[in-house]
Amino acid sequence: MNEQVLTVKHLSVQLETNQGKKQLLKDVSFNVPRGEIVAIIGESGSGKSMTAKAILDLLPRGFTPSSSSVYFLNKDVSAMDKRQKRLYRGTQIGFVFQDTYGTFDPMQTIGQHFHELFSAHMKISKQRAKEKTVQLLERVQLTEPERVYDSFPHELSGGMRQRVQLALALALNPVLLIADEPTTALDLRIQADILQLIKDWCKNTGGSVLFITHDLGVVAEIADSVVVMKEGAVVEVAPVDQLFDQPVHEHTKQLLHYYKELTETPKQTGLFDIEPLVTVNHAKKTYIKKKWFQKQMIKAVDDVSFCICKKEIVGLIGESGSGKSTLSRLLLQLENVEQGAIAWKGSLPFRKGIQWVHQDPLASFDPRWNVEKIVGEGLDYWKEKKENKHQQVKEVLQKVGLSENILSYYPHELSGGMRQRVALARALLLEPELLILDEPFASLDMSSQANILSLLKQINQTEKTAILFISHDIRAALALCHRILVMEKGRKIEEAGAKELSDSVNFYTRRLLSSMPVTHPGRRLQKQTTEGEREYAHQNG
Amino acid sequence: MIKFIASRLAEAVIVLFIGSILCFAFIRMLPGDPATAMYGDQLLKMSQADQMRIVENLGLNEPLYTQYAKWLINVLHGEWGHSYTTGEEVKVMVTRAIEPTVVLMLSSTVIILLLSLFFGMVTGLRRYSILDHAVTIASFLFMSLPSFWFALMLMLFFSVYLGVLPTAGIGKEGAGDWLKHLIMPSLVLALAHIGYYIRILRNHIAIIKEKEFVWALQARGVSQRKILFKHLLPNASIPFLSFIGMSLSLTLAGSVVVETLFSWPGLGRLSLKSALAHDYPVIMATILLCMSVVIIGSFLIDLLCAWIDPRLRNQLMKEADK
Numbered sequence: 001m002n003e004q005v006l007t008v009k010h011l012s013v014q015l016e017t018n019q020g021k022k023q024l025l026k027d028v029s030f031n032v033p034r035g036e037i038v039a040i041i042g043e044s045g046s047g048k049s050m051t052a053k054a055i056l057d058l059l060p061r062g063f064t065p066s067s068s069s070v071y072f073l074n075k076d077v078s079a080m081d082k083r084q085k086r087l088y089r090g091t092q093i094g095f096v097f098q099d100t101y102g103t104f105d106p107m108q109t110i111g112q113h114f115h116e117l118f119s120a121h122m123k124i125s126k127q128r129a130k131e132k133t134v135q136l137l138e139r140v141q142l143t144e145p146e147r148v149y150d151s152f153p154h155e156l157s158g159g160m161r162q163r164v165q166l167a168l169a170l171a172l173n174p175v176l177l178i179a180d181e182p183t184t185a186l187d188l189r190i191q192a193d194i195l196q197l198i199k200d201w202c203k204n205t206g207g208s209v210l211f212i213t214h215d216l217g218v219v220a221e222i223a224d225s226v227v228v229m230k231e232g233a234v235v236e237v238a239p240v241d242q243l244f245d246q247p248v249h250e251h252t253k254q255l256l257h258y259y260k261e262l263t264e265t266p267k268q269t270g271l272f273d274i275e276p277l278v279t280v281n282h283a284k285k286t287y288i289k290k291k292w293f294q295k296q297m298i299k300a301v302d303d304v305s306f307c308i309c310k311k312e313i314v315g316l317i318g319e320s321g322s323g324k325s326t327l328s329r330l331l332l333q334l335e336n337v338e339q340g341a342i343a344w345k346g347s348l349p350f351r352k353g354i355q356w357v358h359q360d361p362l363a364s365f366d367p368r369w370n371v372e373k374i375v376g377e378g379l380d381y382w383k384e385k386k387e388n389k390h391q392q393v394k395e396v397l398q399k400v401g402l403s404e405n406i407l408s409y410y411p412h413e414l415s416g417g418m419r420q421r422v423a424l425a426r427a428l429l430l431e432p433e434l435l436i437l438d439e440p441f442a443s444l445d446m447s448s449q450a451n452i453l454s455l456l457k458q459i460n461q462t463e464k465t466a467i468l469f470i471s472h473d474i475r476a477a478l479a480l481c482h483r484i485l486v487m488e489k490g491r492k493i494e495e496a497g498a499k500e501l502s503d504s505v506n507f508y509t510r511r512l513l514s515s516m517p518v519t520h521p522g523r524r525l526q527k528q529t530t531e532g533e534r535e536y537a538h539q540n541g
Numbered sequence: 542m543i544k545f546i547a548s549r550l551a552e553a554v555i556v557l558f559i560g561s562i563l564c565f566a567f568i569r570m571l572p573g574d575p576a577t578a579m580y581g582d583q584l585l586k587m588s589q590a591d592q593m594r595i596v597e598n599l600g601l602n603e604p605l606y607t608q609y610a611k612w613l614i615n616v617l618h619g620e621w622g623h624s625y626t627t628g629e630e631v632k633v634m635v636t637r638a639i640e641p642t643v644v645l646m647l648s649s650t651v652i653i654l655l656l657s658l659f660f661g662m663v664t665g666l667r668r669y670s671i672l673d674h675a676v677t678i679a680s681f682l683f684m685s686l687p688s689f690w691f692a693l694m695l696m697l698f699f700s701v702y703l704g705v706l707p708t709a710g711i712g713k714e715g716a717g718d719w720l721k722h723l724i725m726p727s728l729v730l731a732l733a734h735i736g737y738y739i740r741i742l743r744n745h746i747a748i749i750k751e752k753e754f755v756w757a758l759q760a761r762g763v764s765q766r767k768i769l770f771k772h773l774l775p776n777a778s779i780p781f782l783s784f785i786g787m788s789l790s791l792t793l794a795g796s797v798v799v800e801t802l803f804s805w806p807g808l809g810r811l812s813l814k815s816a817l818a819h820d821y822p823v824i825m826a827t828i829l830l831c832m833s834v835v836i837i838g839s840f841l842i843d844l845l846c847a848w849i850d851p852r853l854r855n856q857l858m859k860e861a862d863k
Contacts, residue, residue, distance in 0.1 A: 088762075089761065089762045090760075090762020091762065093760075097757070102753035103753050103754050103756075104754055105754050105772050105776065106776070106850075107775050107776060107849065107851060116763060116771070117762075117763070120761065120763045120767070152851045168761070
């Protein structure tokens with residue numbers, strides 16, 4: 001029964017550079033049995049994706065894998081000839097990747113992608129290919145498959161593109177599906193859907209899945225067994241229950257610890273300091289989108305009122321397109337409200353008292369500036385505090401847990417977590433009363449997320465800074481915030497303390513909550529009860 | 542679509558109108574005047590009255606705006622005036638010159654396309670190979686060598702030493718003769734700019750080669766050849782094509798030198814001759830014609846790009862919609 005679909009034996013990968021050889025993967029070994037879901041977990045740079053590319057024998061030039069290390073159905077992949085390799089990659093293995101846009105040729109329709117895949121491996125008429133494609137698109141629960149068939153990649157949303165990618169991967173009924181962080185860039189709800197689709201496929205066809213992720217929540221949700229990787233080597237292989245209950249390796253324990261921090265059940269309740277810092281009264285903002293013949297009004301923010309009190313962490317939760325970012329732009333006065341008012345009651349002037357940390361820190365840095373210049377820029381426009389700028393920058397870097405060595409670094413030399421810290425330091429330098437964080441975790445792996453999370457808590461306590469935390473990740477918000485606002489389609493639909501929110505009766509909030517991955521594989525069964533609820537919610541839009 | 546074409550046409554008319562005003566004014570600011578150019582020293586020997594009469598005949602005594610208005614009204618009636626030097630109708634002179642120039646530009650564009658598509662693709666796929674270095678050196682060489690020198694060297698070699706190709710004029714004795722006359726001028730015109738084209742295509746092929754979707758296609762088992770021609774090339778060709786559109790004016794400017802050197806009876810030579818002779822009506826006609834060639838050319842390239850790239854198509858539609 002337990003036949004091995006994929007066997008990786010002592011796989012190493014070397015990169016030849018000008019400075020000599022660099023060992024990227026060291027002696028990686030694991031198996032993927034038939035019908036099972038195996039997860040590879042590790043932080044960014046641990047060699048997860050490299051392993052996937054090595055399995056497909058598609059490493060970029062300059063990367064040399066050790067030979068005879070990958071066996072597919074007991075056949076040595078490196079010994080295959082060109083034609084066999086094409087068949088192996090195309091028909092035996094399907095893959096889904098994180099970047100939903102980059103993996104499509106921007107100039108071809110979705111239909112053309114499918115047709116090309118079919119015609120590369122079989123003789124098929126255009127009509128037949130279309131029929132098959134529409135069926136496949138239906139199977140991944142895309143509404144209007146005909147329209148998707150004729151669409152270009154840029155006309156679809158990220159979640160839709162990921163479904164299409166999944167359909168492409170499953171089109172030729174592969175034996176093995178490789179999924180490399182397929183849900184990292186997506187909403188939790190879409191993530192839940194995609195995970196369910198993969199699980200269903202696995203159950204119905206008996207195919208195997210190799211699932212690469214940095215998120216233990218996803219692992220708990222989907223995997224049968226887990227491979228933990230660190231710095232290019234496998235440190236632990238275990239069945240999923242055993243991994244969560246009795247981790248062996250230090251690194252696994254560390255990961256579990258971070259994960260616990262991220263999924264901590266909220267203890268705080270909101271509103272302990274009732275002195276408001278900023279109040280928003282019936283704010284409204286509409287965008288007008290011009291189409292061919294009609295104007296479309298999009299109510300980005302519709303009659304939203306709330307306040308943020310001093311020293312409080314407020315979460316703003318909603319799916320993409322719910323108006324979170326527009327609301328933050330209104331707060332920052334980057335745009336003006338159409339109706340209603342935003343009143344500032346802090347002791348500093350309006351804009352000076354608010355600092356913003358951007359979703360993508362790298363995009364908010366001038367690539368030709370070093371860290372000292374980036375962080376210190378705020379002081380340049382503030383005449384009173386210009387003296388000993390260097391000293392102040394050093395202090396604020398210390399606050400966010402960075403050493404002063406990085407003062408002379410440029411943005412591209414920093415890791416994702418460091419970039420987020422630098423962005424935080426830049427905001428904190430001016431000692432704001434309110435920090436606005438727009439999806440601060442979107443581009444980080446789990447350990448960096450946990451670290452930034454505890455850093456934010458600490459800053460909130462020591463600096464008495466109020467924080468507005470904007471995210472689609474309800475899990476992180478529950479762990480961090482005192483009070484949480486839930487938005488849907490521009491409206492505020494619920495406001496509650498973090499603790500109360502987990503018992504919310506609001507339908508939409510329940511849906512968001514149910515899309516959170518389980519915290520432990522043992523809870524999967526419990527969750528099945530809410531499955532029907534979600535299904536129902538889907539149909540009712 | 543019709544809206545898009547209409548809006549581009551309206552733009553073209555405005556550009557031509559403003560261009561004609563600028564040309565009209567600047568030409569008359571040039572030192573010297575047509576009368577001197579026509580009669581040379583003899584003009585000085587004439588009586589004051591005779592000189593005035595010549596200027597008056599040419600209509601140059603009136604204020605500039607009246608001159609321009611008259612010229613514009615005539616042109617709108619399809620009347621481009623007569624050459625000051627030969628007295629021939631400008632319309633006839635210019636129509637005669639269009640065909641050779643268009644032939645020259647088309648043939649050099651074909652050479653550019655063939656050579657740069659091939660070399661750009663090969664060097665883009667194999668960057669830093671021996672061929673890549675050789676092509677890079679060659680293209681920099683051609684870009685930096687002045688084309689008149691290069692033209693003279695070609696003449697020296699093929700016409701004087703080997704005696705296989707004619708040095709000047711346009712071939713009138715059958716297709717073979719016509720082709721023989723065409724080879725050297727179009728080659729010189731093409732090679733002067735070909736380096737840019739090769740490098741643009743090379744760089745974009747190299748960028749797109751690294752894109753994730755190419756990787757994804759390989760992993761789906763699509764053959765290399767299909768990836769190259771169906772995915773890499775269309776994606777890389779957009780910047781390449783729009784550069785061709787932009788560099789049309791470069792090619793036209795280059796054709797002035799080439800046509801003069803090879804005595805090619807085209808627009809370039811005509812505009813140079815008329816400029817030296819202060820032949821106002823002819824200068825205006827040739828300049829406006831060159832402007833239209835550039836405008837029409839880049840419009841066609843835009844259409845071509847939109848046809849290839851769906852994103853561009855949508856964008857153009859939206860712009861026209863505003």
